Amino acid sequence: MTYDLNVAHLYGDLMNTYGDVGNILALNYYAKQMDVNLNVQVVSLGDDFNAADYDLAFFGGGQDFEQEIVSQDIQDKKQALTDFIEDGGPILAICGGYQLLGQYYIGANGERLEGVGALSHYTTKQEDHRFIGDIVIKNQETGVTYHGFENHQGLTWLGEDERPLGNVEEGHGNNGEDGSEGVIYKHVYGSYFHGPILTRNPELAKRILLDALKRKYPNADLSSQEALETPATF
Numbered sequence: 747m748t749y750d751l752n753v754a755h756l757y758g759d760l761m762n763t764y765g766d767v768g769n770i771l772a773l774n775y776y777a778k779q780m781d782v783n784l785n786v787q788v789v790s791l792g793d794d795f796n797a798a799d800y801d802l803a804f805f806g807g808g809q810d811f812e813q814e815i816v817s818q819d820i821q822d823k824k825q826a827l828t829d830f831i832e833d834g835g836p837i838l839a840i841c842g843g844y845q846l847l848g849q850y851y852i853g854a855n856g857e858r859l860e861g862v863g864a865l866s867h868y869t870t871k872q873e874d875h876r877f878i879g880d881i882v883i884k885n886q887e888t889g890v891t892y893h894g895f896e897n898h899q900g901l902t903w904l905g906e907d908e909r910p911l912g913n914v915e916e917g918h919g920n921n922g923e924d925g926s927e928g929v930i931y932k933h934v935y936g937s938y939f940h941g942p943i944l945t946r947n948p949e950l951a952k953r954i955l956l957d958a959l960k961r962k963y964p965n966a967d968l969s970s971q972e973a974l975e976t977p978a979t980f
């Protein structure tokens with residue numbers, strides 16, 4: 747059987763720091779191995795995000811300039827995105843996208859940009875400093891190690907109902923203080939990892955695709971998809 751997943755590439759024409767669009771290529775690569783056909787559609791400024799139309803969403807990183815534009819437009823998609831998330835819809839959000847799913851983001855110039863508010867984290871600013879470099883984290887529940895490259899000025903603070911994607915082993919992570927990196931909330935995965943994250947961490951691609959498949963095809967036998975070995979790198 748071939749499965750179909752509809753993917754919303756949120757602001758794909760604006761939010762693409764360090765080639766985050768590569769996550770879509772990686773998703774496609776793994777989807778094919780899992781007998782999944784992905785239909786990817788960019789959902790950007792002025793477009794409706796109809797939660798029922800999508801099985802998965804990807805939201806890449808951006809500079810403060812793009813984030814300011816997106817922060818305004820995304821308020822029109824607030825209810826639909828919140829419904830999608832609360833209904834168990836899987837989303838991968840990177841850096842600027844991760845920041846904007848939360849409550850707010852304070853840019854390098856001190857300006858406050860409103861997030862969607864669908865997740866409880868918020869992001870404050872560093873004084874004339876950025877966290878830049880390679881990063882390694884470990885997810886405490888699965889023991890899986892993730893590798894990436896971070897470059898952000900924002901300091902993200904997780905809410906009570908959120909858990910980190912992993913604990914920092916090398917690098918800075920969400921805020922350089924509490925040892926957390928990224929977020930997991932329901933089936934939303936947020937991270938500061940560029941690189942892009944899925945090309946270096948195929949296990950995460952498989953996890954997100956399985957989340958989407960289980961939600962859309964609750965009665966399907968996905969044992970061969972579950973058993974798929976992921977190579978060390980894309």
Ligand code: GLN
Nearest residue numbers: 807808841842898899900
């Ligand atoms: N502009 C945000 C920050 O500097 C996000 C950057 C990014 O997406 N790489 O924190």
